[in-house]
Amino acid sequence: MNYDMAMIDALTYRAKRRESRREFFKTAGSAAVAAGSVSLLAACGGDGDNNNSGGGGSPPPPTGTTPPPPPPASATIGDPEILNFALNLEYLEAEFYSFAVFGRGLDASLRTGIGTPGTVTPGRQVNFTDPVVAQYALEIAQDEIAHVRFLRAQLGAATVAEPSIDVGSSANGAFSAAARAAGLVGAGAAFDPYANDENFLLGAFLFEDVGVTAYKGASPLITSKVFLEAAAGILAAEAYHAGLIRTILFRKGLDTPSLRSATVAISNARDSLDGASDIDQGIVGTADASNIVPTDANALAFSRNGGQVLNIVYLTPTASRTGGFFPNGVNGAINTSQAN
Amino acid sequence: MTEDTLTIDVLDSRARRREDRRDLFRMMGGKALMAGTATVAATTSAFAQTAAPTDADILNFALNLEYLEAQFYSFASFGTGLNNNLLTGTGTQGAVTGGRQVPFQDTVVRQYAREIAQDEIAHVQFLRGALGAAAVSQPAIDIGSDPNGAFSSAARAAGLIGAGQSFDPYANDNNFLLGAFIFEDVGVTAYKGAAPLITSKVFLEAAAGILAVEAYHAALVRTVLYGRGVQTPSLRTSADAISDARDSLDGSSDLDQGISPIPASGAQSPVASNIVPVDQNGLTFSRTGGQVLNIVYLNRMAVTRGGFFPNGVNGNIRTSAAN
Numbered sequence: 001m002n003y004d005m006a007m008i009d010a011l012t013y014r015a016k017r018r019e020s021r022r023e024f025f026k027t028a029g030s031a032a033v034a035a036g037s038v039s040l041l042a043a044c045g046g047d048g049d050n051n052n053s054g055g056g057g058s059p060p061p062p063t064g065t066t067p068p069p070p071p072p073a074s075a076t077i078g079d080p081e082i083l084n085f086a087l088n089l090e091y092l093e094a095e096f097y098s099f100a101v102f103g104r105g106l107d108a109s110l111r112t113g114i115g116t117p118g119t120v121t122p123g124r125q126v127n128f129t130d131p132v133v134a135q136y137a138l139e140i141a142q143d144e145i146a147h148v149r150f151l152r153a154q155l156g157a158a159t160v161a162e163p164s165i166d167v168g169s170s171a172n173g174a175f176s177a178a179a180r181a182a183g184l185v186g187a188g189a190a191f192d193p194y195a196n197d198e199n200f201l202l203g204a205f206l207f208e209d210v211g212v213t214a215y216k217g218a219s220p221l222i223t224s225k226v227f228l229e230a231a232a233g234i235l236a237a238e239a240y241h242a243g244l245i246r247t248i249l250f251r252k253g254l255d256t257p258s259l260r261s262a263t264v265a266i267s268n269a270r271d272s273l274d275g276a277s278d279i280d281q282g283i284v285g286t287a288d289a290s291n292i293v294p295t296d297a298n299a300l301a302f303s304r305n306g307g308q309v310l311n312i313v314y315l316t317p318t319a320s321r322t323g324g325f326f327p328n329g330v331n332g333a334i335n336t337s338q339a340n
Numbered sequence: 341m342t343e344d345t346l347t348i349d350v351l352d353s354r355a356r357r358r359e360d361r362r363d364l365f366r367m368m369g370g371k372a373l374m375a376g377t378a379t380v381a382a383t384t385s386a387f388a389q390t391a392a393p394t395d396a397d398i399l400n401f402a403l404n405l406e407y408l409e410a411q412f413y414s415f416a417s418f419g420t421g422l423n424n425n426l427l428t429g430t431g432t433q434g435a436v437t438g439g440r441q442v443p444f445q446d447t448v449v450r451q452y453a454r455e456i457a458q459d460e461i462a463h464v465q466f467l468r469g470a471l472g473a474a475a476v477s478q479p480a481i482d483i484g485s486d487p488n489g490a491f492s493s494a495a496r497a498a499g500l501i502g503a504g505q506s507f508d509p510y511a512n513d514n515n516f517l518l519g520a521f522i523f524e525d526v527g528v529t530a531y532k533g534a535a536p537l538i539t540s541k542v543f544l545e546a547a548a549g550i551l552a553v554e555a556y557h558a559a560l561v562r563t564v565l566y567g568r569g570v571q572t573p574s575l576r577t578s579a580d581a582i583s584d585a586r587d588s589l590d591g592s593s594d595l596d597q598g599i600s601p602i603p604a605s606g607a608q609s610p611v612a613s614n615i616v617p618v619d620q621n622g623l624t625f626s627r628t629g630g631q632v633l634n635i636v637y638l639n640r641m642a643v644t645r646g647g648f649f650p651n652g653v654n655g656n657i658r659t660s661a662a663n
Contacts, residue, residue: 144622239552239555242556292560
């Protein structure tokens with residue numbers, strides 16, 4: 001993506017934000033608390049506003065899988081199923097950051113559980129140039145490993161095993177496929193998130209906002225107040241991580257504009273995977289304002305359902321059980337991406 | 341704060357995090373789902389000490405905080421406060437003291453400020469829209485830089501300025517960032533603490549959306565302070581001191597963390613940043629409504645006014661916790 005396209009994106013986003021705000025004013029007008037629920041519903045359900053052209057028009061990525069489409073997520077979704085779904089995502093994040101920071105993956109003792117245990121297509125230690133970026137990476141790695149431990153402890157015997165995870169950098173791997181879908185690398189080329197600070201930050205960018213939308217989308221489904229508050233705590237931690245990564249990319253984008261436009265391209269690729277609704281934003285804002293925080297017209301973060309989250313980590317817009325970062329699928333009852 | 345106190349503080353926080361992590365490993369033994377519940381319950385502080393508030397009470401409480409944040413960022417970014425039509429409602433409407441446009445030197449910081457201002461104004465609009473006729477009006481708010489004002493009192497409590505001196509969050513980029521730092525993490529803990537009390541699933545998801553946005557904001561501000569702290573170490577120590585001051589207001593539990601690096605091993609970097617204030621489980625903290633009011637009233641006792649809200653907040657959740 002060249003700089004002109006980034007400018008066009010910026011203008012598109014600005015228009016979109018304005019339009020969203022106008023719609024909000026229309027909705028917000030005469031709501032009472034009783035009626036308020038309704039307008040909230042309208043506003044939240046409108047999450048996926050109508051602005052579905054992501055601006056950059058990235059082509060839908062290759063699916064790479066032939067799904068024997070099983071039935072969508074079953075009816076028996078309780079708190080353990082939701083926590084296990086979250087655990088799969090935390091395994092993925094923890095493996096990525098752990099390799100980037102420590103040069104090795106999670107301890108075997110943190111990978112056991114029910115379901116099909118998998119293998120990790122490994123990453124490797126990043127040779128960070130900027131010590132501050134190395135410090136950020138270490139902090140996030142610690143947090144993600146803590147999330148894995150925490151969720152495993154909460155789930156106890158119900159914990160799912162870590163499934164197969166691809167955090168490698170081969171041209172056929174998930175990172176390269178994602179980067180290709182975003183137009184960051186060409187056909188047959190590899191994207192290596194461990195090559196340098198910038199690539200690491202873009203690799204991290206790929207995940208962080210998704211975690212936020214996943215936890216937010218799950219929040220009204222959690223029945224236990226205790227788990228709910230805990231999930232809110234992880235949600236917030238993921239949002240801090242995402243805010244950190246986006247802030248650094250925005251700052252480094254002053255000297256390296258391609259970093260900013262790359263986030264728009266990745267965001268558009270995510271958006272093209274998870275359905276028609278526009279629930280993703282890069283960091284390019286307007287001439288006057290940054291866009292560190294991806295929000296709707298009401299300045300609320302977006303939600304994704306489990307199927308939409310799986311669209312992204314499976315790298316497929318269709319209903320599938322496997323793909324992308326989870327070559328054999330996630331473990332647990334919530335395991336099928338949405339048909340978009 | 342002197343360099344020596346700083347060192348002690350860093351050591352303290354290091355010890356604290358290590359201790360937390362040791363606790364974690366101890367706890368990790370053989371947890372089942374049910375036993376696990378008890379663990380979380382023990383580590384989360386509940387809003388629920390007060391009589392169960394309604395969703396409207398909670399949203400109105402949040403609205404007071406959003407008024408405060410929106411006025412601060414709006415003045416800092418645009419030189420003006422909220423439109424009058426965003427201030428009306430039930431309870432006693434009050435005026436804003438102080439606030440003015442920051443002469444930003446760094447374009448990027450100005451862009452951040454504007455983005456946050458837009459978000460906070462949208463939060464005010466959103467909550468008012470959701471509450472409709474039940475929305476509380478904006479109470480009196482002090483965001484001035486007078487030596488007797490709330491910002492100066494907060495900065496004095498943190499040891500950033502001496503007796504009789506003023507702290508002006510509009511003076512320059514760095515002061516603005518420290519002013520923002522005073523609020524942002526508090527909003528995160530407030531929304532998290534309120535989450536389990538919200539009965540409507542619709543409001544809950546909306547509140548989770550605001551929680552996330554406040555966390556993005558907090559991370560932005562902390563990341564910029566941390567990055568600038570490479571050249572200007574006092575920015576990191578000032579943030580640490582503000583965090584300590586917040587912690588001293590809201591009771592004996594440790595619910596707050598500064599940003600200074602924490603030693604770690606096994607990685608290329610000998611230290612980790614501390615952008616994300618989390619407990620040993622990697623979860624952010626919760627504050628009750630009373631604890632949040634301790635901070636914005638700048639008072640550790642049970643009171644109904646003070647600090648940034650000279651006449652108190654509007655609505656049913658209005659009394660700070662007695663610590």
